[in-house]
Amino acid sequence: MNSVLIRNARLVNEGREFDADLLVSNGRIVKIASSINDEKADQEIDAEGHWLLPGMIDDQVHFREPGAPDKGSFYSESRAAVAGGITSFMDMPNTLPATLTLAALADKKRRTATSSVANYGFHFGVSNDNLDTVAALNPCEVAGVKVFMGASTGNMLVDDPRILERLFAEVPTILLAHCEHTPSIDANVARWRDRHGESIPPSAHPLIRDAEACFRSSSMAVALAKTFGTRLHVLHLTTARELALFEDKPLAQKRITAEVCLHHLLFDDRDYPLLGNLIKCNPAIKTQADRDALRQALLSNRLDVIGSDHAPHTWAEKQRPYPQAPSGLPLVQHALPALLELVADKVLPIATLVAKTSHRVADLFAIPDRGYLREGYWADLVLIKPEPGGVAVSTQPVLSQCAWTPFARQRFRHRVSTTIVSGHVVWHDQRLNDSLMGLPLRFMR
Template sequence: MSRLLIRNARLVNEGREFDADVLVANGRIEKIATSLEGYNEPVEIDAQGQWLLPGMIDDQVHFREPGAPDKGSFYSESRAAVAGGITSFMDMPNTNPATLNLEALADKKRRAALNSVANYGFHFGVSNDNLDTVAALDPREVAGVKVFMGASTGNMLVDDPRILERLFADVPTILLAHCEHTPSILANEQRLRERFGEHIPAVAHPLIRDAEACYRSSSFAVELAQRHGTRLHVLHLTSARELALFEDKPLSEKRITAEVCLHHLLFDDRDYHRLGHQIKCNPAIKTRADRDALRVALLSDRLDVIGTDHAPHTWAQKQLGYREAPSGLPLVQHALPALLELVIDGYLPLTTLVAKTSHRVADLFAIPDRGYLREGYWADLVLIKPEPEGNPVSSQPILARCGWTPFAERSFRHSVSTTLVSGHLAWHNGQVVDSCQGLPLHFVR
C-alpha cells in the first residue's frame, strides 16, 4: 500500500483538536487539510468523527525475546501493541541473553526486523563488567542505556557506588534508571516473613517494596546525575514523595526527566485483594494517595512521559506463592483505551495524554519525524472509536502470548479501530494486518 486517505477525522495534536482529512503516501503524512476533495485513493477510511492521534511511542516494554518464548516474542507482543494503539516501542535489555554487548543488540534488531509489526528500538543494558562497552556506544544505535539500581536478575543489578559513579560520568547518551533500594526491600521482606512465614500475601507487596525504598534509590540517582551532568530518565515513578525530585518545567529545559506507567495510574493497593499477583510488579503499585498524586503530576511538566512497562509472565507463574510469583504484567493491548478512561473521567485532558504518550516521547529520545501529526512525518496514526455502551475486555481475544490481562473485568469506553505503522495498516476492524512491517527507530543525537 503506497497511498491511503482518512476522511472526517477529529485530529488531536500539539494542544489542539480540529477536524481534517489526512492523506498518507509512501509511509508519510503527505497532506492535512480541512477537506481533501478530488482524491481517489486505493484505500479510504471514513473516520466518522473518530479521534485521530499520533500513535503511542512506548519507551519501556519487555517483549521477552530472546529467552522466554512461553511469555512473549516480537511477533506476539508487537501485535498486541498495535491493537492497543502503540506504533513504536523500545525494548528493555533484561532478556536471555541480556543486551550487554553489541552482538546481542544486533541479534535483537535482526529478530524485530523479521517479526515486528510495530516500529522498534532497543535499550542497552549495564552490568558490573561492561562499562567500557557502554562508554563506547554510538548514541544513535540505542534508544538509551538502562541501569537497574535495584530489583533485577542475573548480573544486571548495579548498586556499587564506585561503578555507578563511573557510569553516570561516562554514559554517552540518555541513562534510564530502575530505582529501588535493595537492602531496604530485603529488610522489609524479612519483617513480613517473620509475620506471615512463607505465605506472604500479595497485599504485602507495596509494604516490602515501599515508597522509602524507591525514594532512597531515586534520590541517589538524581544526586549522581546532578553531580555529573548526566542525561537521566527515571522510570516508572510510583510514589508521591518522589515527585519532589523532578522539576516542573518544559522538557527542553531539563536534563533529568521521569516516566509514569499506566498501571500505577489505574490501580492502587486496594486492588491486590481482587487481583493478587496479577498486579505484582516492580516497583510496586502503592496507595491510592500515591496514585492520585501521580495523576495530578501529569497535569504539569513534572512527569514527562507515560509508558507501559509491559512485562508478561505465564498465568501459571502468576498463581505461585509470593516469593515465586514473578513481577510484571501485560499491558500493551489495552494501553490507549485504558488511559482514555482518565480523559473521560476528567483527570487528564486528551491533548495532555497525546503529548505524554507521543510528542514528548519523540522529543525525549530524539526520534525524528515521529510522534506528531505533521506533514512530512511518518504516518504512525491511531483512530479511536467511542464505545458508548462500553467495550468489555473479556469479549476480546488476548493477543499477548501469556493469554491474560489484569483488565479482564473492566469495560473501556473507547477502542482502537485502526492503527497505521509507518503508513501501513497494522490493525483494522479488530484484526492484525500481518503484512505490516515495523521500521527501526532512528535517534538523532
C-alpha cells in the same frame, strides 16, 4: 506502499483538537486539510466520530525475546501492541541473554526486522563488567542505556558506588534508571517472612517494595545526575514523595526527566485483594494517594512521559504463592483504551494524554519525524472510537503470548479501531494485517 485517505476525523495534535482529513502516501503524512477532495487513495477510511491521534510510542517494554518464548516474543507482543494503539516500542535489555554486548544488540535488531509489525528500538543494559562497552556506544544505535539501581534479574543489578559514579560520568546518551533500594527491600522481606513464612499475601507487596525504598534510590540517582551532568530519565515513578525530585518545566529545559506507567495511574493498593499477583510488579502499585498525585503531576511538566512497562508472565507463574510469583503485567494491548478512561473521567485532557504518550516521547529520545501529526512525518496513526456504553475487555481475544490481562473485569469507553504503522494499516475493525513489518527507530543525537 499503498496510500490511505482518512476523512472526517477529529485530530488531536500539539495541544489542539480540530476536524480534518489526512492523506498518507509512501509511508508518510503528505497532506492535512479541512477537506481533501482532489486526491485519490488506495484505501479510504471514514473516521466520522473518531479521534485521530499520533500512535503511542512506548519507551519501556519487555517483549521477552530472546529467552522466554512461553511469555512473549517480538512477533506476539508487537501484534498485541498495535491492537492497543502502540506504533513504536523500545525494548528493555533484561532478556536471556541480556543486551549487554553489541552482538546481543545486533541479534535483537535482526529478530525484529522479520517479526515486528510495530516500529522498534532497543535499550542497552549495564552490568558491573561492561562499562567500557557502554562508554563506547554510538548514541544513535540505541534508544538509551538502562541501569537497574535496585533488585533485578541476572547480573544487571548495579549498586557499587564506584561503578555507578563512572556510569553517570561516562554514559554517552540518555541513562534510564530503575530505582529501588535493595537493602531496604531485603530487610522488609525478612520481617514479613518472620511473621508469615512463605504465606505472605500479595497485599504486602507495596509494603515490602515501599515508598522509602523507591525514594532512597531515585534521590541517589538524581543526585548523581546533578553531580555529573548526566542526561537521566527515571522510569516508572510510583510515589508522591518522589515527584519533588523533578522540576515542573518544559522538557527542553531539563536534563533530568521522569516516566509514569499506566498501571500506576489506574490501579492502587485497594486492588490487591481482588487481583493479587496479577498486579504484582516492580516497583509496586502503591496507595490511592500516590496514584492521585501521579495523575495530578501529569497535568504539569513534572512527569514527562507515560509508558507501559509491559512485562508478561504465564498464568501458571502468576498463580504461585506471592513469594514465588514473578513481577510484571501484560499491558500493551490495552494501553491506550485503559489510559483513555482517564480522559473519559475528565482526569486528563486528551491533548495532554497525546503529549505524554507521543509528542514528548519522540522529543525525549530524539526520534525524528515521528510522534506528531505533521505533513512529511511518518504516518504512525491511531483512530479511536468512543464506546459510551463500554466494551467488555473479556469479549476480546488477548493477543499477548501469555493470553491474560489484569483488565479482564473492566469495560473501556473507547477502542482502537485502526492503527497505521509507517503508513501501513496493521489493525482495522478488530483485524490484524501483518503482511509488512515495522521499521527501526532512528535516534538523532
